[in-house]
Amino acid sequence: MPAKKTAVAKRKTTRKATRRRGPAEPRGPQPAESAIDPTDKATAALAEQIRRADGAVLAAFRDPYAGSPLVLASLPLKAVEPTPFQRDLSRTHAQRLVDAIGAAGLFLDPVIAVPRGERFWSPNGRHRLAAAKQLGLRAVTALIVDDEAIAYRILALNTEKAHNLRDKSLEAIRMARALAGERPRSAEAEHATSFEEPYLLTLGVAYEERGRFSGSSYSSMLRRVDRFQDVALPKALRQREQWAQRLMDIDDRVAAHVKTLQGMGMRSPYLRQVVVARCNPVRWIPLKRGETKPPMPVAEALTRMAASVRKFDPRSVRAQDLALVAAVAPAQD
Numbered sequence: 001m002p003a004k005k006t007a008v009a010k011r012k013t014t015r016k017a018t019r020r021r022g023p024a025e026p027r028g029p030q031p032a033e034s035a036i037d038p039t040d041k042a043t044a045a046l047a048e049q050i051r052r053a054d055g056a057v058l059a060a061f062r063d064p065y066a067g068s069p070l071v072l073a074s075l076p077l078k079a080v081e082p083t084p085f086q087r088d089l090s091r092t093h094a095q096r097l098v099d100a101i102g103a104a105g106l107f108l109d110p111v112i113a114v115p116r117g118e119r120f121w122s123p124n125g126r127h128r129l130a131a132a133k134q135l136g137l138r139a140v141t142a143l144i145v146d147d148e149a150i151a152y153r154i155l156a157l158n159t160e161k162a163h164n165l166r167d168k169s170l171e172a173i174r175m176a177r178a179l180a181g182e183r184p185r186s187a188e189a190e191h192a193t194s195f196e197e198p199y200l201l202t203l204g205v206a207y208e209e210r211g212r213f214s215g216s217s218y219s220s221m222l223r224r225v226d227r228f229q230d231v232a233l234p235k236a237l238r239q240r241e242q243w244a245q246r247l248m249d250i251d252d253r254v255a256a257h258v259k260t261l262q263g264m265g266m267r268s269p270y271l272r273q274v275v276v277a278r279c280n281p282v283r284w285i286p287l288k289r290g291e292t293k294p295p296m297p298v299a300e301a302l303t304r305m306a307a308s309v310r311k312f313d314p315r316s317v318r319a320q321d322l323a324l325v326a327a328v329a330p331a332q333d
Helices: 003-018 041-052 091-104 126-135 148-152 165-182 188-195 198-209 216-225 233-263 271-279 298-311 319-328
Strands: 056-062 069-076 080-082 111-116 119-122 139-144
Touching (some): 041 069, 080 126, 091 126, 091 188, 111 148, 119 139, 126 139, 165 188, 165 233, 188 198, 188 233, 198 216, 216 233, 216 271, 216 298, 233 298, 271 298
Parallel strands (some): 111 139
Antiparallel strands (some): 056 069, 111 119
16 A cells, blocks of 8 residues: 555544544542542642631642642632623623522532632622622632643633523423422512523423424514513413413414415515514514513513414515625524
C-alpha cells in the first residue's frame, strides 16, 4: 500500500478510536477513596485562605474524574464576586431565582469559586450571587477549585443544553400532572413559581399530543391571555386540555394555508408565523406596562382566532410580510 494511503488509513483508524461510543476505561477514585481530611496538606493552604476570608470548610474530597482535591465551603457573600468577563446580569433572571429560592425555601445550588487574592471569583454564579444578595443571605455555599485557570475554562465546561420552549412546556405539564395526583385539592395558581408561565401548561398539552407542534408560533398570543387558574389542579388540567385541542384545530387550518402558500411558490420558514400573526386576536391591542389582567379570556381569544383563520386569504400575503416576521420571529422550537 502506498505511504499516502497508509497515512490516511491510520488517520481514519485514529478518528474511529476517538469517536467510539462505548464507556472509557474506569478511572478516578473509588467512593471510599474520595473523602479527604480538610487538614490534609493537599487542601491545607486553601482551607487557611477560606478561614482568612471568615469562611468555613464544610468538606474536602477528590473529584471523580482526575482525583484533584476540591473543597466545599461556606463563604461570606461579600467575599465572593463574579468574574468580570462573564455574561451581563439579567435582572429578570435574577428575580426569577429570587422567587424560586423563596418558594422552595432552600438555596441548593453551590457556586464554583477560585481564589483571587484575598477574595474569591465565581465564573458561573453572577445570578445566584445577585439573588443571594437580594434575599439577604449572609453566606453562600461554594465549590472551591484551587486553580485560577478554571475561571477561564468554565464556558467550555458549561455545555448543558438550554431548555427550549418544547422542553419547558413538557416539563411544566408533567409537573402539573404529578402534582394533580399528589395534591389534587391544591389550586393551579398555588404552583405558579414551579410552572413559571401559565401558557407553558397549555402548550405542554399540545406537545404531548404532537411532538412537532409549532408552539413558538402561538406563544406570543397565549402569553397575553393565559393566566394561572384559581381552581383545583385536576379541573385546571381538563380546561387546558380543551384549550390545547382548540389550538391544535386552529393549527390544522393554519397548516392548510401554509401548504397553499407553498403551492404559490413561497418557500420561507416563516409562513406559519405570518398566518398566525395575521390571525392573532390580541395583535393590535396595546400592551400596557405592568399588565396583569388579560385583554380577553383564553376561550374568547381562541374563538376569535379560529374565526380569523377560517376567513384568512393566502393571496393577501406579500414578500415584505415574510421579511418583517423573520426579523421579529421567536426562536424555533
